[in-house]
Amino acid sequence: MITFGKGNLRIPKFSRPVYMVAGGLTDYRKFYPEKQSTELCRDAMCDAVQNGLGMAVRDFKELANFCVYSQFADHFGDQLLASSKIHDGLGFEPLGNMENKTGGATGGVSTVLGAMAVASGLASCVPVIGWERMDEVSTRQGNAYIASAACKDFESKLGWLYTTYYALMMRRYLHENHPQRETLAKIAQKNHRYARFSPYTQLAHDYTIDEILNSAVVSEPLTYPECCAMSTGAAALILCDEETAFRLTDRPVKILGVGIGTDTLRTADRRDMPILLLPNETEEMYRERKSDWPGFTSFKAARFAAYQAYHMAGITDPVSELDLAETHDAFSVSAIQTYEDVGFRPYGRGAEFIESGDAYLGGRLPENLSGGLIGGMHSVGATGIFQVVEAFWQIRGEWDKFHADERYWQKFGKTKPKDFQSLQIPNARRGMAISHAGTGSHVSVIILERGW
Amino acid sequence: MEKTRTKVVLLQGQKVELVRRLFKEDVPEGVIVRPNPRVITHYHTYGGISRFFEGLAQGKLMGTYCSTINCEHRIWLPPRAHCPDCWEPMHWVEIPAAGAKVYTHSTTNYPGEGFELSVPCPLISVEIPGVCTKFMSYLSEFGEGEPYIGMPIKPAFRTENPTYSILDVSWVPAETLLPSGST
Numbered sequence: 001m002i003t004f005g006k007g008n009l010r011i012p013k014f015s016r017p018v019y020m021v022a023g024g025l026t027d028y029r030k031f032y033p034e035k036q037s038t039e040l041c042r043d044a045m046c047d048a049v050q051n052g053l054g055m056a057v058r059d060f061k062e063l064a065n066f067c068v069y070s071q072f073a074d075h076f077g078d079q080l081l082a083s084s085k086i087h088d089g090l091g092f093e094p095l096g097n098m099e100n101k102t103g104g105a106t107g108g109v110s111t112v113l114g115a116m117a118v119a120s121g122l123a124s125c126v127p128v129i130g131w132e133r134m135d136e137v138s139t140r141q142g143n144a145y146i147a148s149a150a151c152k153d154f155e156s157k158l159g160w161l162y163t164t165y166y167a168l169m170m171r172r173y174l175h176e177n178h179p180q181r182e183t184l185a186k187i188a189q190k191n192h193r194y195a196r197f198s199p200y201t202q203l204a205h206d207y208t209i210d211e212i213l214n215s216a217v218v219s220e221p222l223t224y225p226e227c228c229a230m231s232t233g234a235a236a237l238i239l240c241d242e243e244t245a246f247r248l249t250d251r252p253v254k255i256l257g258v259g260i261g262t263d264t265l266r267t268a269d270r271r272d273m274p275i276l277l278l279p280n281e282t283e284e285m286y287r288e289r290k291s292d293w294p295g296f297t298s299f300k301a302a303r304f305a306a307y308q309a310y311h312m313a314g315i316t317d318p319v320s321e322l323d324l325a326e327t328h329d330a331f332s333v334s335a336i337q338t339y340e341d342v343g344f345r346p347y348g349r350g351a352e353f354i355e356s357g358d359a360y361l362g363g364r365l366p367e368n369l370s371g372g373l374i375g376g377m378h379s380v381g382a383t384g385i386f387q388v389v390e391a392f393w394q395i396r397g398e399w400d401k402f403h404a405d406e407r408y409w410q411k412f413g414k415t416k417p418k419d420f421q422s423l424q425i426p427n428a429r430r431g432m433a434i435s436h437a438g439t440g441s442h443v444s445v446i447i448l449e450r451g452w
Numbered sequence: 453m454e455k456t457r458t459k460v461v462l463l464q465g466q467k468v469e470l471v472r473r474l475f476k477e478d479v480p481e482g483v484i485v486r487p488n489p490r491v492i493t494h495y496h497t498y499g500g501i502s503r504f505f506e507g508l509a510q511g512k513l514m515g516t517y518c519s520t521i522n523c524e525h526r527i528w529l530p531p532r533a534h535c536p537d538c539w540e541p542m543h544w545v546e547i548p549a550a551g552a553k554v555y556t557h558s559t560t561n562y563p564g565e566g567f568e569l570s571v572p573c574p575l576i577s578v579e580i581p582g583v584c585t586k587f588m589s590y591l592s593e594f595g596e597g598e599p600y601i602g603m604p605i606k607p608a609f610r611t612e613n614p615t616y617s618i619l620d621v622s623w624v625p626a627e628t629l630l631p632s633g634s635t
Contacts, residue, residue, distance in 0.1 A: 001537070138565065139475075143563075153618065158575055164558050168577055170558075171601070175556070216561075220561070268586050271584050
């Protein structure tokens with residue numbers, strides 16, 4: 001729809017508060033033959049329960065009463081109802097469960113589903129578990145599977161590759177907004193670099209801007225280091241009602257706001273409409289604007305999700321009221337588009353978010369300290385959960401516990417870099433995670449805040 | 453008397469070659485990775501938008517529009533069987549492609565598996581006057597500096613041996629002289 005009725009813009013509201021009490025990750029690899037998906041999910045849950053909550057598995061299992069599973073594509077795992085295997089592998093039957101599939105946003109939307117289960121009173125303790133087995137097929141076949149999430153009648157066949165669909169958007173973005181080409185490379189450089197300080201990440205590397213710009217072009221103008229990883233791995237988090245949360249930890253993190261937005265599956269079909277304004281924007285700001293909205297440079301789904309989440313959380317100025325953000329940087333260009341959609345900068349000025357230094361550690365709103373999708377991982381069903389877990393650790397002041405500890409580096413067969421640097425944001429209170437599908441067909445926004 | 457028993461046998465008794473190396477990495481000792489090949493054909497219907505693909509085979513670009521008052525009156529391309537605004541059936545119309553331009557573009561160099569075109573393949577979004585969408589397609593003939601945003605283009609159709617897929621239409625520079633029935 002391109003016009004809104006009153007009901008369409010209702011602000012979401014939980015019937016009772018929802019808290020996150022723990023998160024757990026595996027590392028992420030291109031090829032992970034050592035473990036089946038059931039084993040990876042078990043590892044992520046062990047990390048959440050044993051290292052996160054400091055509980056025995058049996059004690060935790062007595063509390064759980066509903067589960068949410070998050071896997072993008074049955075194609076990859078080649079097993080329908082794979083969640084059932086994960087569920088009984090963890091011995092959760094006969095508890096109820098649901099499996100969500102919303103493309104690249106599967107992890108974020110699954111987390112919202114878990115929150116819905118708690119907020120409604122359906123459940124009081126909900127593990128949300130995500131994974132993707134992307135190493136059963138060649139990279140080319142993997143790209144074709146992912147592109148099966150584009151419209152098979154009109155778009156998939158034109159590339160069998162999402163990079164090329166995003167490259168279309170990038171060309172248009174460069175044409176309309178004229179950012180420096182280097183600014184987009186800086187996003188990739190930043191995220192590959194932050195990935196170096198995490199034992200979980202797949203594509204940790206220090207690149208120069210020239211190296212990024214001179215790398216092989218996947219689809220003009222996107223180069224290899226500007227594109228996300230294809231990963232195998234898992235991520236898990238645990239959501240509770242207030243009473244259970246404070247029983248399990250004295251520092252639970254509250255789910256302050258959530259939003260889910262959508263757009264047409266085909267980028268082609270996005271008719272122009274007036275910009276939906278965020279609390280920090282006015283019509284005046286866009287009076288001189290000549291480009292279509294959302295056109296090919298913006299994601300209406302991200303804007304709609306942010307609109308809901310900001311209003312629900314009472315956020316009026318995201319850059320000053322949030323302490324960190326995890327964005328879905330599948331490509332350098334999608335990150336810059338998202339900065340504008342979620343109001344870090346007005347439309348057309350996303351580059352300033354990078355050039356100002358705001359997006360870096362020490363800046364006003366550090367973004368993707370996890371390494372994001374470009375440096376960290378994109379094990380699709382796990383991705384949105386990975387983002388929330390990284391934000392949770394930052395808010396709890398536990399980044400060092402889960403990244404600096406030598407035991408994690410050893411567990412994943414890695415060597416901690418000699419120039420290791422803590423990426424803990426001092427006194428982080430509030431964070432945001434954005435999960436994103438397709439060329440913006442689904443986007444979720446989750447805002448977390450210290451609950452103690 | 454001896455009882456007759458039926459044997460169950462493995463029908464495809466091919467020798468399985470275990471995978472030793474994948475993604476430039478060796479499979480670790482003690483881990484079995486076996487190939488699971490699949491050859492599958494899906495029989496896919498175009499249902500209510502079949503006319504679009506029939507149109508391509510006849511050298512026509514067909515779109516749909518909605519005649520309901522208060523709905524979008526511009527043409528949808530890709531066509532839709534029903535109007536997303538009012539859910540009523542839409543009407544078919546041949547799209548005059550005069551004035552078509554490149555809205556944005558890319559070039560596919562490393563496509564996913566199953567890509568049926570040669571590379572490099574310029575991917576384009578097409579802006580057509582009177583059409584409310586930006587049709588995704590490819591440029592089947594291009595020179596240096598092409599495509600570019602705003603480039604005038606015209607459609608070319610695979611009317612001989614059509615594939616009955618979106619690949620039956622491509623675009624060429626507007627000034628190109630086309631032999632009939634080819635791309």
